Amino acid sequence: xxxVHISTTIRRRVAEAARYRCGYCQTQQAVIGxxxxxxxxxxxxxGGSSNEDNLWLACSACNNYKGVQTQALDPxxxxxxxxxxxxxxxxxxxxxxxxxxxxxxxxxAMGRATVEALKLNQPLIRLARRRWVVAGWHPPxx
Ligand SMILES: [Zn+2]
Numbered sequence: 001x002x003x004v005h006i007s008t009t010i011r012r013r014v015a016e017a018a019r020y021r022c023g024y025c026q027t028q029q030a031v032i033g034x035x036x037x038x039x040x041x042x043x044x045x046x047g048g049s050s051n052e053d054n055l056w057l058a059c060s061a062c063n064n065y066k067g068v069q070t071q072a073l074d075p076x077x078x079x080x081x082x083x084x085x086x087x088x089x090x091x092x093x094x095x096x097x098x099x100x101x102x103x104x105x106x107x108x109a110m111g112r113a114t115v116e117a118l119k120l121n122q123p124l125i126r127l128a129r130r131r132w133v134v135a136g137w138h139p140p141x142x
Contacts, residue, residue, distance in 0.1 A: 018057035023086025072117035
């Protein structure tokens with residue numbers, strides 16, 4: 001990813017709008033203790049801007065797996081669909097937690113494609129989520 005200057009003010013506004021959690025997997029910065037990344041929803045490489053309306057927070061895993069993708073295959077319909085946009089869409093409209101809160105379930109074609117493309121249910125994150133549930137830190141409730 002290129003290193004574009006984004007002002008401290010914009011970074012803070014994006015982080016506050018995102019409630020200091022990853023827009024995709026909902027991992028909370030305060031739980032992992034590592035700053036979340038400012039992510040370009042439309043990647044710079046595809047002509048996306050560094051304007052606030054193209055920025056959101058993502059954890060390093062989601063940011064890396066997303067890369068320059070804006071679309072992915074829905075594993076159910078095998079159709080290419082847009083990835084979830086955490087700035088303009090509601091997480092709960094496209095995703096839900098499994099009963100044990102360790103896995104993210106895609107509710108829509110977009111949700112399913114995003115779960116697959118960003119590998120939102122990797123074994124390590126599922127293990128962490130189970131511990132966070134026990135501690136009462138996950139999933140975020142507000
Ligand atoms: Zn994430």
